[in-house]
Amino acid sequence: MEKTRSHPIQxxxxxxELIPRTRISKPxxxxxxxxxxxxxxxxxxxxxxxxxxxxRANIALLRIGYLLAFATLGNSFLLNSGLFTVREQLxxxxxxxxxxxxxxxxxxxxxxxxxxxxxxxxMRAFLVIFSLATRSSTSQFxxxxxxxxxxxxxVYDFIESELCTGDGTTFLNxxxxxxxxxNYLKDKASAFLAQAYxxxxxxxxxxxxxxx
Numbered sequence: 001m002e003k004t005r006s007h008p009i010q011x012x013x014x015x016x017e018l019i020p021r022t023r024i025s026k027p028x029x030x031x032x033x034x035x036x037x038x039x040x041x042x043x044x045x046x047x048x049x050x051x052x053x054x055x056r057a058n059i060a061l062l063r064i065g066y067l068l069a070f071a072t073l074g075n076s077f078l079l080n081s082g083l084f085t086v087r088e089q090l091x092x093x094x095x096x097x098x099x100x101x102x103x104x105x106x107x108x109x110x111x112x113x114x115x116x117x118x119x120x121x122x123m124r125a126f127l128v129i130f131s132l133a134t135r136s137s138t139s140q141f142x143x144x145x146x147x148x149x150x151x152x153x154x155v156y157d158f159i160e161s162e163l164c165t166g167d168g169t170t171f172l173n174x175x176x177x178x179x180x181x182x183n184y185l186k187d188k189a190s191a192f193l194a195q196a197y198x199x200x201x202x203x204x205x206x207x208x209x210x211x212x
Contacts (some may be wrong), residue, residue: 004105059093062101065143066090069114071083073194074185077126082146082153098153098162103142112140115176116147116201122204123162123174125155147198175208177201 021187064101066086077083089097107129115127126145131138150159162172179197184190 020113021161027104027132031039034144038178049169055096056093058102059089060162062086062098063090064132065141065145068130069128069145072114072184074191076192076194079195080146080148082148085153086145098156100164101144101145101156103159104188105142111178113181114179116198116205117144117174118201119174119175119203119206122151123155124149124151127176138167147200147202148195150199 023028051053062117066083085097089095090100110132112129115129117123117125117127125147127142128145129140131140133139144155144159146155151158177197179194184193
């Protein structure tokens with residue numbers, strides 16, 4: 001799969017949609033209402049500034065990705081030492097524990113869900129793709145979560161070095177395997193499938209399974 005480079009400013013587009021410009025129209029007061037027919041109703045526009053923390057908004061996206069993966073795959077997903085670092089970031093949103101944890105790319109709608117990035121090896125991780133809707137538009141996000149074996153949390157160093165440099169015009173190819181959409185929590189046979197899929201898609205003999 002071909003990916004464009006990712007830059008932190010991609011998150012600002014979503015934040016701007018959450019805080020749209022505000023138009024305030026002030027009608028004539030009662031004393032001057034007789035003049036209303038003689039002149040157009042005056043109106044003025046102003047931009048209301050709301051203070052928000054971009055970093056905290058980014059951490060909220062990380063939290064959503066983490067909770068979606070856990071809610072889907074269950075406790076077996078948590079058997080992963082790399083997630084301690086993710087939880088530390090979630091508990092300390094004002095501290096930069098992880099700098100870049102997303103991939104800024106528009107994926108096809110059918111790819112939304114939970115994936116395992118299989119190749120290159122230095123990029124192996126879980127990838128949670130989801131959409132959030134505002135009043136004006138829908139934005140898609142792809143959050144990277146470390147896997148239980150190598151590269152672990154070093155995947156974030158790889159993303160930063162490979163996807164957040166240069167002018168953003170080059171490409172990086174990588175492959176993913178989408179995990180089946182099923183109820184992992186109610187099916188006892190699926191209790192440890194998160195670990196089983198990870199082992200299957202990251203073993204030395206793995207070859208990508210491309211759709212025909």
